[in-house]
Amino acid sequence: MDVSKSMNEQLQEFIQKDKMCVIHDTERDERENSYWFAKSTFRFEEDKFEKLTRNTNNGFEMLSKSFEQEITTLIREEIKHNARGTEKATVKIRTRPFLAIWTEDTVTLRRNDIIKFNHVVTNVGNGYSPMTGKFKAPKQGTYFFGGTVVSAPPNALRMMLMKSRTSIMIPYASVTQGDSYTFTAVLQLKAGDTVYIQKDNRVEKAYGRYHSTFSGFMI
Missing domain, CATH: 1.20.5 (Single alpha-helices involved in coiled-coils or other helix-helix interfaces)
Known part of the structure; x- marks a missing residue:
């Protein structure tokens, strides 16, 4: 080994x-x-x-x-x-404010003619109608109105501010060329009452051309 x-x-x-x-x-x-x-x-x-x-x-x-x-x-x-x-x-x-302007030129207004302010600038609630020239109160209350009317020779111009067929005042513009009368009014109205500008019983001429106006609103 x-x-x-x-x-x-x-x-x-x-x-x-x-x-x-x-x-x-x-x-x-x-x-x-x-x-x-x-x-x-x-x-x-x-x-x-x-x-x-x-x-x-x-x-x-x-x-x-x-x-x-x-x-x-x-x-x-x-x-x-x-x-x-x-x-x-x-x-x-x-x-409910509104403002309407009359754009017509010289127009001969006859007895009880209503001026139809045709150019509507403001018309909240459509209370004013350019077709009738009337503002219709939507509800009872106190309203303010204002406007201007302009005469056209050879006549003076007498208009009436109307409240539902009742004359409230008579705006007057003399025979002087382009004389104007500006008015204001505060009226108590019931719902449905109308306010508008109407000719008296004389035939006279009026002048538009954006010089005559109509406006109002509820106070």
Whole structure:
């Protein structure tokens, strides 16, 4: 028996086993390192995800609050706008203002002719009719009226401010070329009462051309 050879083989086997142990230990260390690296990486990514989620939630919360504030502001502005519009509409409906102008040239007016101020500038509620020349009160109340009539030679001009077939006053313009008479009146009217400008019992000429006007509104 070759003792030296046997010992040599035993030594080689021991060395080989030792190498295997070293390899196994190295693999085990690598696996452990990989495990701890993966775990730490996972924790890091988990922390990032939690922060991202938290920031996202905060962002959504802030966005939601901002959006809610914007919607609230828009609603409040819309309510104010509608309130102002309603207030203006109420005032317009209540006052019922109108303004009409006579655009005809020189016209001969006969007995009881009504001047039909044909060019309507303002007529809220359509209380004034250019077809009849009359304003019809939509409701009972106090009304203000004003107007101007212009004469045309060779005659003076006498007109009557009428309230439902009753003469209230007689605007008068002299024979002088283009003389005018401006009048105002405050009248108590019932719903359905009419106000208009009518010729008296004389035949006289009147002058339009945007110089003669008729207007009014509810006080």
